[in-house]
Amino acid sequence: MEWLDVLLTASFWTDAVRIATPLLLGTLGELICERAGVLNLGIEGIMVIGALAGWIAVYFGADLWTGVLFAMLVGALFGLLHAVLTVPLGLSQHVTGIGITLLATSLSYYVYRMMFPTITEPPRIVPFVPLPVPFLSDLPIIGPGFFQQTPLTYAAFALVAVVAYVLYRTPVGLAVRMAGENPAAVEAQGIDVTKVRIGAVMCGSALMAMGGAFLTMSAFNAFYFNMINGRGWICIALVVFASWKPGKALVGALLFAAFDAYQIRLQQAVGGTVPYQLFLMLPYVLSILALIVMSRRAEVPRALMIPYRKGER
Amino acid sequence: MSISRRLFLASAALAAGLFGLAGASPATAQMKPVQGKIKVAAIYTVPVEQQWVSRIHKALNAAKDRGDIEYVFSENVTNTDYERVMREYAQKGNNLVVGEVFGVERAARKVAADFPNTAFLMGSSFGPAGKNFSVFDNWIQEASYLTGLVAGAMTKSNAIGMVGGYPIPEVNRLMHAFMDGAKETNPNVKFMVSFIGSWFDPPKAKEAAFAQIDRGADLLYAERFGVTDAAKERKKLAIGNVIDTQPQYPETMIVSALWHMEPTIDTALAKVKAGTFTAEDYGQYSQMKAGGASISSLAGFESKVPADVRAKVKQREQEIRDGLYRVNVNDSEPKSTM
Numbered sequence A: 001m002e003w004l005d006v007l008l009t010a011s012f013w014t015d016a017v018r019i020a021t022p023l024l025l026g027t028l029g030e031l032i033c034e035r036a037g038v039l040n041l042g043i044e045g046i047m048v049i050g051a052l053a054g055w056i057a058v059y060f061g062a063d064l065w066t067g068v069l070f071a072m073l074v075g076a077l078f079g080l081l082h083a084v085l086t087v088p089l090g091l092s093q094h095v096t097g098i099g100i101t102l103l104a105t106s107l108s109y110y111v112y113r114m115m116f117p118t119i120t121e122p123p124r125i126v127p128f129v130p131l132p133v134p135f136l137s138d139l140p141i142i143g144p145g146f147f148q149q150t151p152l153t154y155a156a157f158a159l160v161a162v163v164a165y166v167l168y169r170t171p172v173g174l175a176v177r178m179a180g181e182n183p184a185a186v187e188a189q190g191i192d193v194t195k196v197r198i199g200a201v202m203c204g205s206a207l208m209a210m211g212g213a214f215l216t217m218s219a220f221n222a223f224y225f226n227m228i229n230g231r232g233w234i235c236i237a238l239v240v241f242a243s244w245k246p247g248k249a250l251v252g253a254l255l256f257a258a259f260d261a262y263q264i265r266l267q268q269a270v271g272g273t274v275p276y277q278l279f280l281m282l283p284y285v286l287s288i289l290a291l292i293v294m295s296r297r298a299e300v301p302r303a304l305m306i307p308y309r310k311g312e313r
Numbered sequence B: 001m002s003i004s005r006r007l008f009l010a011s012a013a014l015a016a017g018l019f020g021l022a023g024a025s026p027a028t029a030q031m032k033p034v035q036g037k038i039k040v041a042a043i044y045t046v047p048v049e050q051q052w053v054s055r056i057h058k059a060l061n062a063a064k065d066r067g068d069i070e071y072v073f074s075e076n077v078t079n080t081d082y083e084r085v086m087r088e089y090a091q092k093g094n095n096l097v098v099g100e101v102f103g104v105e106r107a108a109r110k111v112a113a114d115f116p117n118t119a120f121l122m123g124s125s126f127g128p129a130g131k132n133f134s135v136f137d138n139w140i141q142e143a144s145y146l147t148g149l150v151a152g153a154m155t156k157s158n159a160i161g162m163v164g165g166y167p168i169p170e171v172n173r174l175m176h177a178f179m180d181g182a183k184e185t186n187p188n189v190k191f192m193v194s195f196i197g198s199w200f201d202p203p204k205a206k207e208a209a210f211a212q213i214d215r216g217a218d219l220l221y222a223e224r225f226g227v228t229d230a231a232k233e234r235k236k237l238a239i240g241n242v243i244d245t246q247p248q249y250p251e252t253m254i255v256s257a258l259w260h261m262e263p264t265i266d267t268a269l270a271k272v273k274a275g276t277f278t279a280e281d282y283g284q285y286s287q288m289k290a291g292g293a294s295i296s297s298l299a300g301f302e303s304k305v306p307a308d309v310r311a312k313v314k315q316r317e318q319e320i321r322d323g324l325y326r327v328n329v330n331d332s333e334p335k336s337t338m
Helices: A002-008 A012-035 A044-061 A064-087 A093-115 A142-147 A151-169 A171-181 A183-188 A193-219 A231-241 A246-270 A278-297 B002-022 B051-065 B077-092 B107-113 B141-154 B169-185 B200-212 B227-233 B263-275 B307-321
Strands: B037-044 B069-074 B096-100 B119-123 B133-138 B159-164 B191-196 B219-222 B235-240 B253-259 B292-295
Touching: A002 A012, A002 A246, A002 B219, A012 A044, A012 A142, A012 A151, A012 A171, A012 A193, A012 A231, A012 A246, A012 B307, A044 A064, A044 A093, A044 A193, A044 A231, A064 A093, A064 A193, A151 A171, A151 A193, A151 A246, A171 A183, A183 A193, A193 A231, A193 B200, A231 A246, A231 A278, A231 B227, A246 A278, A246 B159, A246 B191, A246 B200, A278 B191, A278 B292, B037 B051, B037 B077, B037 B159, B037 B263, B051 B069, B051 B096, B051 B235, B051 B263, B069 B077, B077 B096, B077 B107, B107 B119, B119 B263, B141 B219, B141 B235, B141 B253, B141 B292, B141 B307, B159 B169, B159 B200, B169 B191, B191 B200, B200 B219, B200 B227, B227 B235
Parallel strands: B037 B069, B037 B096, B096 B119, B119 B133, B159 B191, B159 B219, B219 B235, B235 B253
Antiparallel strands: B253 B292
16 A cells, blocks of 8 residues: 555655645735735736746845845735736736736746846756754654745745734734725725735735745745746635635645645556556646535635725715 | 537648648749858747757857857747747748747648748657758657666666656657666666656656655656756766756766757758758757767766676667667657556
């Protein structure tokens, strides 16, 4: 039963947690945007430009954490663009989001080629290295999995708690959630809906960019065009899976990543007889099934994708 | 209803395409010799850093630096856009258009038929077409076989991991040749094969490689970027493919099967210059005999690879060059054997 033993190996969980990290950051980012009532389909592009921005900052001499901050700043700027178009101007969130993805993706590549016109081998940086947590990393199986990761992974897990706390325990969080449920009520409290939504989209986009930066600064050490490879779209589905709750987002990201880490191993264990495409499909199929089960009780933010116009009834 | 209409349209387009192919041999005059610099345009579906494409780019840049050609290129062209870009470059009066048409085989041949005075040299899984559509491919299985000989001798766990993008013939035949070589020096060796369903996802390739190392592989066949990084992090070994990354991974990369596009490009350029370019298969120019493939130096591993294996590699290399040994060509999808 080799295919079951896999689940009990420490390396399986290490890989699963590592694969989950960019998904978790992207999902949290998208969740914040949608909780404020704005769907952000720019996520894929924002992750790409985050991956480039963080990496390029480090390549030109910044230290790793400055690189992460720079990536988040660039992500927030693209979030601002999306927010300005969709919140005060009330344009279609779908079309704008796709537009942001196209713009950010192409711009990333343009900048990359301008910076490195004649390279033959992608330039590399020295990425984050795993930082084992004392004692906890010695636990069997899950020890290495959860406590022998790079600092960005710890940051992603900590951010789940931070986002949950802010959303449910602070006035700011209440304003964000209300902007996504009933913006008129926010207005009645004397709070500017436009500002709340723009702020939420910028914060969320910063997290998405951080997720992208994880790929070039922690999971790998170079930037490749197309390396986000649809991870942003998976995050959109994970938000629904999580029914817009940070805790469930963590479960969803881990579940998807575990399926992915599992299929890689399964492919090798029984790959001789079953076409490899079936294994590649596995995480997606299982996620769709999970989505069907989970989304039945999901509570969609009621003002999601509805632009707010002051005084309109 | 809409499905059947779409089906009808698709089959009509298909029929038109086939008809176009069949009629693609117009009685055009032969191409004229080119005075001065040859104008060359290249169209790539991936960035020029990608291993495979980088070899074409390098050969064309070398020709440009020699002053033989004027070279322009477009990278990252999607398959849906490929035909348009081909037409544009042909219309602009380029003498030779180089590229890769694995995703647009039929459409590309139609474009070539529309521009009989332009030479087309394309990476393709199929044969030449019309009067001006020549094909090439990375037929470096001989070099892959030689690296396999080394790999078989260097694995201690008798388990070799292989991570590929997609199992297309260009990938499969090199993997098979490599496996044949490894089995020759080490009959007990077993293989793990993974495909990641992407040409460009180094983090994912790295994860697949980690998984293979966890299952006992101590040597990896690096078909994708990311695999060598996994080997380096876990202090395992790797064998390279198409490009030489020895300088970046001196402790990890034992040896690589290299592809040299120069013989193909230079042959095509000479024919364009003389006005004798026709539809041909340039595959032979990517083989060892023509200098299109080679095995990199062992560099730091010179002393670590057993002497009898080094001698065997030398001997086989000579036999291949002399035409005395033929490496088997197997395009089927490789499967894990453990």
